[in-house]
Amino acid sequence: GQQLNQSPQSMFIQEGEDVSMNCTSSSIFNTWLWYKQDPGEGPVLLIALYKAGELTSNGRLTAQFGITRKDSFLNISASIPSDVGIYFCAGSAFQGAQKLVFGQGTRLTINP
Amino acid sequence: NAGVTQTPKFQVLKTGQSMTLQCAQDMNHNSMYWYRQDPGMGLRLIYYSASEGTTDKGEVPNGYNVSRLNKREFSLRLESAAPSQTSVYFCASSERSSEKLFFGSGTQLSVL
Numbered sequence: 001g002q003q004l005n006q007s008p009q010s011m012f013i014q015e016g017e018d019v020s021m022n023c024t025s026s027s028i029f030n031t032w033l034w035y036k037q038d039p040g041e042g043p044v045l046l047i048a049l050y051k052a053g054e055l056t057s058n059g060r061l062t063a064q065f066g067i068t069r070k071d072s073f074l075n076i077s078a079s080i081p082s083d084v085g086i087y088f089c090a091g092s093a094f095q096g097a098q099k100l101v102f103g104q105g106t107r108l109t110i111n112p
Numbered sequence: 113n114a115g116v117t118q119t120p121k122f123q124v125l126k127t128g129q130s131m132t133l134q135c136a137q138d139m140n141h142n143s144m145y146w147y148r149q150d151p152g153m154g155l156r157l158i159y160y161s162a163s164e165g166t167t168d169k170g171e172v173p174n175g176y177n178v179s180r181l182n183k184r185e186f187s188l189r190l191e192s193a194a195p196s197q198t199s200v201y202f203c204a205s206s207e208r209s210s211e212k213l214f215f216g217s218g219t220q221l222s223v224l
Contacts, residue, residue, distance in 0.1 A: 004154065031211055042116070042202050042215030043155070088154060096209040097145065098162070098170065102154030 006089050006103030014111050019076040021106045023089035030093055032065050032072035037086040037105070046087075047074070076108075084110050114138050118203050118216035125193045125223045133188040133219050135203030142208040144186035145170075146178060148199040149218075155202065161186055162209055193223045 006023045013019060023032070031050055035043035047058050049065035049072060056063055060077045072089055089103040116137045125131055137144065142163045147155040157170030161180040175197060177189045186205075190197060200220050204213040 006154075009152075033211055035213075041217050042204070043213075044215070045212055048212055090154075090211070092211060096162075097143065097204075097206050097211045097213055098157060098160045098168070098209065100157070100211055100213075102156075104152055104154050 004089060004091060004101050004103040006106055008106060009104065010107040010109070012109045012111065013079060015079060015081060017079050019079055019083070019108060020073065021087060021089075022071060022073045023091065023103045024071045025091055025101075026070075027093060028069040029072075029091035030069070030095075031091060031100075032063070033090045033100075034061075034063050034072070034074050035088045035090060037088065039085065043088055079108075079110055081110055081112060084108055116203055116205055116214050116216035118201075118219050120219060121217070122220050123222070125190075125221065127194060127223060129193050129223075130189065130191050131193065132190075133201055133203070133221075134185070135187065135216060136185045137203075137205040137214070138184065139205060139214065140183070141205035141214070142183070143206045143210070144180065145204040145206075145213065146176070146186070146188045147202045147204065148172065149202060150199050158188065158201075193221075195223045197221065198223045 034046045037043040047063040054065040062075045064073045086105040092099040119134045145160040146158040159178040164183045203216040
């Protein structure tokens with residue numbers, strides 16, 4: 001079956017630093033999404049990508065759909081304390097949420 | 113605006129006990145999902161309901177049953193709980209099979 005490898009698994013940064021994380025798939029995907037999970041809450045959608053090479057921003061967050069269609073990247077600029085949480089990538093080769101595969105998550109910790 | 117509401121928030125069961133996790137959404141979404149989240153792993157789909165009146169197995173359905181009671185409500189039942197079912201359970205909903213999922217805040221279940 002499809003597998004996602006998300007890295008890094010955890011990050012410890014200083015407030016104000018930029019953050020980069022990525023996901024790679026063992027097969028080609030047609031959809032990539034990035035979710036964020038705050039402690040004690042469910043994941044919240046940040047960005048959805050539907051086209052190879054697509055670059056989409058949401059405030060200080062920017063995500064890209066890799067041109068190989070096997071990877072995606074999320075960047076956070078000028079991190080702030082509320083960026084703390086777990087970031088999940090999710091992807092699918094087929095239409096429909098039931099086909100989504102989730103990465104293991106990147107846990108982001110910020111030192112003020 | 114409540115979104116997706118899950119109950120209970122926490123639950124402790126003994127091996128062999130049964131229980132039902134409740135989920136309701138107020139966004140008029142057609143599709144609803146149950147996921148489990150285990151440490152170091154991504155979200156894994158247990159069951160989903162693409163529309164009212166239909167349910168289908170996801171990646172890890174063994175030991176669970178579901179009921180789509182109406183368009184708003186989708187419950188998950190553990191008939192005979194096992195320690196391997198200790199996990200955090202998330203209900204989610206979306207517009208007709210859209211990958212843009214809206215999650216509840218989760219149920220932390222421990223089976224002793």
